Amino acid sequence: MAASGARTAAIIGGGVIGGGWAARFALMGWNVRIHDTDRDAERRINEVIDRARAAMPGLWDVALPDEGRISFHDDLAEAVEGAEWIQESVPERLDLKHEIYAAIQGACTEAAIIGSSTSGFRPSELAEGATRPGQIVVAHPFNPVYLIPLVEVVTGPGTGTARIDRIRSTLRDIGAHPLFLRREIDAHIADRLLEAVWREALWLVSDGVADTAEIDDAIRYGFGLRWAQMGLFETYRIAGGEAGMRQFLTQFGPALKWPWSKLTDVPELTDELVETIASQSDAQSGRRSIAELERIRDANLVAILRGLKARDWGAGRLLNAAERRIGGAPRSLDALSLTSPLPTGARAVPLDWSDQNGHMTEHRYLQAFGDATDRFLALVGCDDDYIACGHSYFTAETHIRHLAEVRAGARIEIDTRLLLAEGRRLRIFHRMWEDSRLVATGEHMLVHVDLESRRAVMPPPELQDKLARVAKAHAHLPEPEGAGAAVGRPPERQPDPQE
Numbered sequence: 001m002a003a004s005g006a007r008t009a010a011i012i013g014g015g016v017i018g019g020g021w022a023a024r025f026a027l028m029g030w031n032v033r034i035h036d037t038d039r040d041a042e043r044r045i046n047e048v049i050d051r052a053r054a055a056m057p058g059l060w061d062v063a064l065p066d067e068g069r070i071s072f073h074d075d076l077a078e079a080v081e082g083a084e085w086i087q088e089s090v091p092e093r094l095d096l097k098h099e100i101y102a103a104i105q106g107a108c109t110e111a112a113i114i115g116s117s118t119s120g121f122r123p124s125e126l127a128e129g130a131t132r133p134g135q136i137v138v139a140h141p142f143n144p145v146y147l148i149p150l151v152e153v154v155t156g157p158g159t160g161t162a163r164i165d166r167i168r169s170t171l172r173d174i175g176a177h178p179l180f181l182r183r184e185i186d187a188h189i190a191d192r193l194l195e196a197v198w199r200e201a202l203w204l205v206s207d208g209v210a211d212t213a214e215i216d217d218a219i220r221y222g223f224g225l226r227w228a229q230m231g232l233f234e235t236y237r238i239a240g241g242e243a244g245m246r247q248f249l250t251q252f253g254p255a256l257k258w259p260w261s262k263l264t265d266v267p268e269l270t271d272e273l274v275e276t277i278a279s280q281s282d283a284q285s286g287r288r289s290i291a292e293l294e295r296i297r298d299a300n301l302v303a304i305l306r307g308l309k310a311r312d313w314g315a316g317r318l319l320n321a322a323e324r325r326i327g328g329a330p331r332s333l334d335a336l337s338l339t340s341p342l343p344t345g346a347r348a349v350p351l352d353w354s355d356q357n358g359h360m361t362e363h364r365y366l367q368a369f370g371d372a373t374d375r376f377l378a379l380v381g382c383d384d385d386y387i388a389c390g391h392s393y394f395t396a397e398t399h400i401r402h403l404a405e406v407r408a409g410a411r412i413e414i415d416t417r418l419l420l421a422e423g424r425r426l427r428i429f430h431r432m433w434e435d436s437r438l439v440a441t442g443e444h445m446l447v448h449v450d451l452e453s454r455r456a457v458m459p460p461p462e463l464q465d466k467l468a469r470v471a472k473a474h475a476h477l478p479e480p481e482g483a484g485a486a487v488g489r490p491p492e493r494q495p496d497p498q499e
Contacts, residue, residue, distance in 0.1 A: 006031045006068050010083035010108075012076065012100060014041040017117050018089035019048030020145025022070065025085070027056050027146065028174040028326075029065030034072050035079040042072050047291075052146035054409050055298040058350030059147070059175075059305055061371065062323055063411060076100075077107035085170055087139065089117040097126060105131045113167055115139030119191050122184040123156040134158025137167065140188055141176070144294075147301045149177040149318050152188045175322045177315075193232075199266055205277055206267040212277060213284040228304060229314045303352040333379055333466060338473035341431065342379060344372035345414030354408035365400050369430045369442035372414040376428060380466045390451050391459070393426060397445040401482050404439040406432075412439070418474045419483060421467035424448045424456045429480050441482050 009025040011018045014036035022045060026032045034045060049070065057064050073079040080086050086104055090096055097116065104114060114136045116126055127133035138154035151171055155164055164180075171178040181188060187195065204210045210218075226235045233245070240248030267273060285293060308316025336342055345368060353364040377383070377393055386392075406412060413433045420427035424447050432440040448459045459467070 007085075008033065008083045009085040009087065010035070010080045012036075012079065012086065012088045012104065013090035013117075014038065014045040015089065016044075016048060016143055017141065017145060018087070019045040020052070020143060021087045021089065021117070021141065023049045023052030023056065023146040024174050024176070026068040026070050027052060027064055029068050030085075030174070031068040032070045033079040033083065034070065035074070035076045036072075045072075048144075048146075051294060051298055052144070054295075055144075055302050055351055056146045057348030057409065057411070058302050058353070059309070059319055060323055060326075061347055062326060063346035063348070063413075065326065076103050080104050080108040080112070083108060083112055086112055086114045087117065088114065092118060092120060094121060094125060097121070098129060101126070101130055101136060105135065110135070113137065113163065113170070115167075117141060120187045122186065123154050123159075124184060127156060127158075132158075134160055134163065137163075138184075138188065139167070139171075140191075142190065144298060144301070147298060147305070149175060149315055150190065151176045151178050152181060152190060153178045154181045154184050154188060156184070172322065173325070175319070175326075177318050202267050202269075202273075202277075203265075205280070206273055211284075212280040216284070229308055231314075299351045302350055306350060306352065331379075333470065336379070338470055340477070341415035341417040341474070342376060342470070343413070344375040344379075344416040344430070345412070345432075347412060349406060349408050349410045349412060351408050358407055360406040360408070360410075362400075362402070365402065365432070365440055365442070366398065368412065368414065368432065369398075369400065369440075369444070370395075372416055372430050372442075373428065373444055373446070376416045376418075380470060381463050386463075387451070391457070392449060392451055393446040394449050395444055396447050399443045399485060401441045401485075402439075403441070404434075404437060406434060406439050410434050417477060417480060418467065418470045419443075421464075421471045424458055426467070429483050431480065441480070443483060443485075 006029055008031045009021075011022045011025075011032060011034045014022075014034060018034070018036065022032045022034055026049065034041075036042075036045070038044075053067075086108060088097065088100055088104070090100055097118070101114065108114070110132060112135065116123075116136065116138050117140060118126065118138055119140055121138070123136060123138050126138070127136045130136055134156060137156070137159060138152065140152040140154075142148040142150050153167060153171070155167075168178050168180075179189070185192075201215050204215055205212065223235075230238075236248050237245045240246065240251070288296070305315055305319060308314045309319045310316065312320055347368075349360050349364075353360050355361045373395070382391075382393055411434065414430050415433075417429045417431075418426075419429050426446040426448070428444050428446070430442040430444075431438060432442070447456045449455060450457045458464075
């Protein structure tokens with residue numbers, strides 16, 4: 001169900017890119033209206049959106065907003081009426097785009113942003129003859145739009161500061177990274193770089209130096225791994241050693257004049273060369289369907305992005321920043337009712353959390369419950385600032401019960417009850433839910449420690465007071481089923497004389 005008060009985006013032109021835009025907007029809580037004259041568009045777009053539903057929520061460690069309502073419209077004017085953002089993704093024909101913009105501007109509000117997914121046209125070309133030229137901007141994404149955050153934005157002189165600010169905030173709100181070009185140029189930034197690599201790759205095949213699989217291996221096993229997390233210039237800065245970029249340019253700059261590259265020439269795409277490339281590509285990847293390759297691509301991208309996210313680096317830093325904006329979780333006990341277990345987790349199960357059976361692996365249950373423990377501790381005052389001052393809680397025992405299967409893509413929620421807060425010990429009980437179904441429980445015994453001595457110590461009075469407040473409120477709740485089965489009450493345990 002769409003969230004009340006959801007914002008509205010219109011997608012003009014479906015296909016892979018338009019469907020990707022629709023998915024990103026909808027999964028970030030926007031209502032989406034789609035217009036495409038192709039009779040098969042709805043099926044194709046729904047396939048893209050289904051792939052996005054399986055992959056995109058798994059990027060986040062918080063729950064995304066309720067998915068927006070997606071609707072298909074034969075009438076373009078109906079699709080754009082009242083829309084805040086209108087994204088055009090029709091074929092790269094300037095006359096067609098001009099025709100589409102005339103129809104859009106005849107029906108949309110003056111405040112609406114009209115973004116074009118064009119990979120080559122400049123905004124000055126797109127806006128020729130437009131009623132409101134400053135309303136039309138380049139917003140060039142990268143496939144798959146619902147996973148790759150970069151959007152190249154090129155504005156014109158009539159766009160205005162207020163509209164630019166709205167473009168920036170809107171794209172960030174849907175988890176994208178707007179890269180504003182300093183001035184308009186054919187093919188923008190990324191496609192110009194890609195075109196150079198693509199041209200060289202075509203020459204390598206044409207000259208018989210390498211086949212398509214070998215060229216792909218050179219990228220994915222080599223510099224592609226560096227580019228994914230540091231880009232080009234920062235990678236070469238490291239290559240210059242302690243002296244950095246100046247040393248790199250001094251040492252390797254002369255090589256730029258060597259006759260290595262054919263950047264200014266393009267191999268003629270003869271029937272023979274086309275057949276060579278196509279047959280090599282078939283041999284390389286043809287055993288898998290395009291749909292299967294798309295699913296593999298998405299799963300790999302999720303794993304890469306989540307790895308960067310854990311390091312708070314590159315595209316992962318963008319995800320963390322967006323997550324802080326959309327998380328919306330209470331930051332203190334004062335914002336919560338203590339008469340029930342505390343909400344400590346809400347997220348989708350990522351693709352890389354599933355095993356060969358298609359359900360969440362055992363150690364991911366522990367991770368989910370561990371994250372919930374951290375969330376509970378932060379609520380009672382044991383947050384990053386507290387830990388930086390030299391104290392924390394260490395987990396001493398854990399007991400997890402697996403009650404039902406949880407599959408990748410499922411939305412799970414965790415609540416936490418405080419069972420014991422005495423002396424240095426803390427005993428908490430987590431419940432994991434999928435909708436109204438209890439799928440797992442986790443019970444943990446923790447001990448408060450001094451991080452310098454690494455020994456158990458009493459928590460300070462202010463932390464004890466917060467824990468006592470929660471413990472008193474939770475004491476009236478019924479004992480949760482499964483509590484105490486293995487954690488906190490081991491048989492024949494001797495009491496600690498210091499407790």
